[in-house]
Amino acid sequence: MRLSHDEEENNLSLSKFESMLKTNKVFFFDSEEFEDIILHYMDTGRMNLAKKALKLALDQHPKSTGLKLVQVELLVFEDKLDIAEKLLNDLYAIEPHNEEIYIQRANIFSKRDQHDKAIASLETALEYTDDYADVYSMIGMEYLFMDNLEKAKSYFIKCLDEDIEDYSALYNVVYCFDFLDQNNEAIAYLESFIDKNPYCEVAWHQLGRQFYAVKNYEKSVWAFDYATLIDENFLGAYLEKAKGLEKLKRYQEAIDCYNITMELDDATSFALLRVGKCYERLGNIEQALKYYHKTVHEDPLLDKGWIAITDFYIRQKNYQKALYYVNKAIGIDGDNSLYWKRFAVINQSLDNYEEAELGYRKSFENGDINLDTFILWANMLQVLGEYETAIEILLQSLDLFPNEYEIEYRLAGLYYLVGDTKKGKFHLVNGLQLNFKNHSIIEDYFPSVWNKKTIQNLIAKHKI
Structure with missing residues (x-):
């Protein structure tokens, strides 16, 4: 893949800078070259190199506003907010219309959890910036921090209106739709997005996920198909497509999809x-x-x-x-x-x-705490002859399942087994009143109780 002219220039600057560090020679870089070098090291987490580059940059360009703004960004990253704020105020006095000052000020407010102030600062940045997409995305993130998903969603959509290829904003929009349980609205948005950008595999993949969420598995598989046609190495889309095929009981096709994922990785x-x-x-x-x-x-x-x-x-x-x-x-x-x-x-x-x-x-x-667990547990205790414990378990289950005939009949049988005929009769009557038809539970699980004449008479009395 060919590098763009800017990427080639940046790589040359980095190589030149790293060569300078190894040889202790001092080379000259213009201020923009230094900005790119410092930001590259910050993005890749090599903060020591970023600081070295910044020191050399300020030595060579002590009055550069751009480098001082990079210095602010480095200070904010290290949570040195008071120092960063003071430097920003100095820069504001020189360049009050520089959008980057408002963006960095917003970063400071955000770090202090003052998200309303961060948004106000970013809205001011919009007055001076040419890069609306980036600022809209930052405002969206501030609203996310405030749990205002509707507002966040609207700003991420604004970001995509400016830059249709900002896929991180697309993921954030879908996250907001998901969080708000707005699957159908997400589908409508993604379909309109795809009309403008039909070869966006990320959008097709997200559309497939939304169709899956509303149980429209046919459409889900269709959307994932497009994602894999655009990017034949799209592992996640093959996995999701396979899950949809399983739901449609197209198991051999699902196996084929899973096999593709295993070929890719x-x-x-x-x-x-x-x-x-x-x-x-x-x-x-x-x-x-x-x-x-x-x-x-x-x-x-x-x-x-x-x-x-x-x-x-x-x-x-x-x-x-x-x-x-x-x-x-x-x-x-x-x-x-x-x-x-x-x-x-x-x-x-x-x-x-x-x-x-x-x-x-x-x-x-x-x-x-499912009913069948209590019933099966009590059955096992009964088989083991632990009638009293079985009664305790079933009485406990009555708190969760009042008026449940299966419990009442079993309690009746167990009380009769331990010789407490009064309680046995009470629960048997409860069971008969709740569900007469299933009184065969006594016959099936408590045959010795079933054979008692008093039991048969009691059942006969409640026969409809």
Whole structure:
């Protein structure tokens, strides 16, 4: 790729400056050359070189306003705001119409969290600048700092009206739309932007993301297609396109897309995992398992990879292998309630009731308050003969799920099992009134209670 004339000049200046440092010879640079050299070192984080260049620059051009403004920028970067402000005031007295003075003053206000003052200073800069896009973008950022997303969005749009190729402003506009949950408005804006700049792969990519967010997966894939046609190495667009194809159940096409990402860059555990899922949905069990194992080989600490293998074996009803892999996932993320729930279900399928009870308990302790968790946990405690603990769990669940017949019937059965007929009758009546049809829960889970004549009479009384 050919360098522009300005880039070639800048590279020559940098080479000349670095040669001077190595040889201790003093070369002459004009003030603009020095500005470019200093700003280059600041942009690349080489602050010591930036300071050396600034010192030499001011020695050669002690009256240069441009260099003094670069000095202000360096001082602001180092949080020496009071010194920077004093220098700016001196410069203002000399050049009150220099927009850079107002821009640097805005940077000082921004660093002090005085964003309103920063915006006022930038609005003054607009009166003197030729580079409206840059100033509009800076105002947009100040509004972002103030969490005024609507105002920020309007200024980033103004920036793009001035400079349609400012992609950082485009990303910021879309960020504002996303934050404000304005997906449809974002789509309308991006479509109008693309009308003006049809070969902007970033805009097509962002349009695809917005269509995906509103669940229009066909249009999402269409937009990502354009992004990849414009830039055939656009890794992110291929990934997002693959996700859209999965939603459309076009699994082989999704696999092809994920494979392209792996050709463009090293295989990621995410892509390998998704390919495995796609193969499983296509019924290609052998390939699915192969890619799941590739996933955990690529990233042994990716718990989602181990869980994918766990779920694979659960679906195959190979619970012994599923138990091995769920333990791997729990070893990585022992605070995940969903992993403990799987651990419980697998152990229950293997008749390991104590381990199953532990799994449901751990799932609850890590935030799982779903009704079925309470029910299954109580079932395991009942199998283990821990009726009182099961009652405690179900009473606790009633606070979260009042008037839930599944809980009432189970409480009734358990109270009868521990000989508390009064409470047993109370909860049985509750269950019958809430949902008579499902009184078979007593028959299924508490056959000894079901066979009691008093129970049958009570049920008969509530029969509609």
